[in-house]
Amino acid sequence: xxxxxxxxxxxxxxxxxxxxxxxxxxxEYGKISFTxxxxxxxxxxxxxxxxxxxxxxxxxxYHPGRTMFHLRTxxxxxxxxxxxxxxxxxxxxxVLCECADALLLPGEQxxxxxxxxxxxxxxxxxxxxxxxxxxxxxxxxxxxRISGMAPDVDECTVCxxxxxxxxxxxxxxxxxxxxxxxxxxxxxxxxxxxxxxxxCKAGLSHFDAVIQAxxxxxxxxxxxxxxxxxxxSIALQSFRFLQEICAH
Numbered sequence: 241x242x243x244x245x246x247x248x249x250x251x252x253x254x255x256x257x258x259x260x261x262x263x264x265x266x267x268e269y270g271k272i273s274f275t276x277x278x279x280x281x282x283x284x285x286x287x288x289x290x291x292x293x294x295x296x297x298x299x300x301x302y303h304p305g306r307t308m309f310h311l312r313t314x315x316x317x318x319x320x321x322x323x324x325x326x327x328x329x330x331x332x333x334x335v336l337c338e339c340a341d342a343l344l345l346p347g348e349q350x351x352x353x354x355x356x357x358x359x360x361x362x363x364x365x366x367x368x369x370x371x372x373x374x375x376x377x378x379x380x381x382x383x384x385r386i387s388g389m390a391p392d393v394d395e396c397t398v399c400x401x402x403x404x405x406x407x408x409x410x411x412x413x414x415x416x417x418x419x420x421x422x423x424x425x426x427x428x429x430x431x432x433x434x435x436x437x438x439x440c441k442a443g444l445s446h447f448d449a450v451i452q453a454x455x456x457x458x459x460x461x462x463x464x465x466x467x468x469x470x471x472x473s474i475a476l477q478s479f480r481f482l483q484e485i486c487a488h
Contacts, residue, residue: 243302245269246317248359249294250337254280262290262311263341264298265359270352271344274298276311289314293323293333293363307346320367331485332372334478336362339383342474351386358382361444370447377456378444380464385443389471391464393437398423404433409466436460458486 247264250271255261260279265271279287289296295317300309323333340359344352362379366372384390392413395402399419405427406420407413414433415425435453439460442450450456468474 267356289316331482374456
């Protein structure tokens with residue numbers, strides 16, 4: 241039986257002499273893998289549709305319970321050319337895809353539709369040349385929320401006071417002045433706390449409103465990556481590379 245499935249290519253790796261191994265994300269089946277025979281041949285008609293960050297339509301035979309399939313043909317839906325031509329945009333797109341790949345188990349469908357839609361929005365934003373830092377921060381805030389690891393930005397995580405003056409990854413979010421002092425956490429400015437709260441509450445669907453409010457800072461993104469590492473045990477190698485190229 242020939243099935244058609246829209247997917248986003250998360251990553252591609254060499255497999256055997258001329259084949260490739262693909263990790264993709266779909267709304268229907270979550271994260272699944274494909275082998276694509278002959279995809280590295282010059283004559284391959286599928287190769288252009290199998291690049292990372294690409295949205296494509298796959299033709300294959302689906303079998304329930306399996307998470308690895310053989311690709312028959314692929315058709316490009318959105319190549320997102322800018323993500324392959326601009327180093328910074330490409331590195332940021334790699335962060336988005338690595339994050340989705342790390343958080344989802346093969347075949348897991350509970351959050352697959354949300355993650356698919358979120359990744360598609362994030363990649364499209366980067367492809368259109370939108371502010372990279374804000375896209376990253378809002379995407380990560382959404383990912384943490386979907387995964388149940390969102391920072392507590394409504395009150396002090398220790399005593400539940402509404403008046404807050406600091407942010408701590410280890411404490412899970414905002415802290416009041418007294419608890420921040422006890423834990424040795426330096427105070428943050430009211431503007432920084434307000435901006436971080438907006439990012440966590442707004443998410444990527446309210447990108448334009450966040451930009452109008454001033455956008456995200458690089459420090460916001462770093463903090464959200466730290467939350468992912470602290471509570472999801474996920475160390476994003478692609479983010480380290482992005483930090484390196486942005487430092488030059």
